[in-house]
Amino acid sequence: MNADTDADEIGGVHIKYLLHCPRQLWLYSHGYRPEARNEAVAFGESVDDTTYRRHADVDLGAAKIDWVTRGAIVHETKSSREPSPQHAAQVLHYCLLLARRGVNVQGGVVHYPLIRRTTKVVWDASARRTAEATEVSARQVITADGPAPRLPRAHCRGCSYRDYCWGDS
C-alpha cells in the first residue's frame, strides 16, 4: 500500500480522524500532516502534557495510551470542552489493542480537565465488536486508492486540513 502508515498499525488518531472525516484519515495516513501548525492541536497537546504529567504513557506502537490504572482501566485526556463519541471510540480501540495482548481490560475513562468532567467507557463483548468494526473501517479508508470526498463545508470548521481540501489558509 502507498500509505506511510501500515494498515495493521491503527492508532487512536486514526480512529479519531475516521469518525471525524474519512478523508482526513486518508490524508493523514498518506503523509499529509498539517497538525503541527494547528493551534487547536498544539493546545490540546499542552493540556495533555501538563494536566496528568504524573502518569506514564503506555506505548503500543501506533497507539499511545495516556495511562492505564490498576484493574486495566484505560484513561484518555482530552482538551475538548465537550465529550464526543470520537473520544470514546479512541478508548475502545485502546481497550481492543490491550485485550489482544492478553490484558483483562475492565473499561475506560475519558478525562476532560477543562470542564472537570469524566465519562466512562464500557468494555464488553458488544464494545469489542464495535471496536473491531471501527478498525476494519479505518483499514478500508487507509488502503483506498484515493481520499474520500470532502464533507459539506460546514463540517470542516476548525479542521486542520482545510487548506488542502478547500484552499483555506
Ligand code: SF4
Ligand atoms: S477540511 Fe473537511 S473534508 Fe477536509 S479533511 Fe477536514 S473535515 Fe474532511
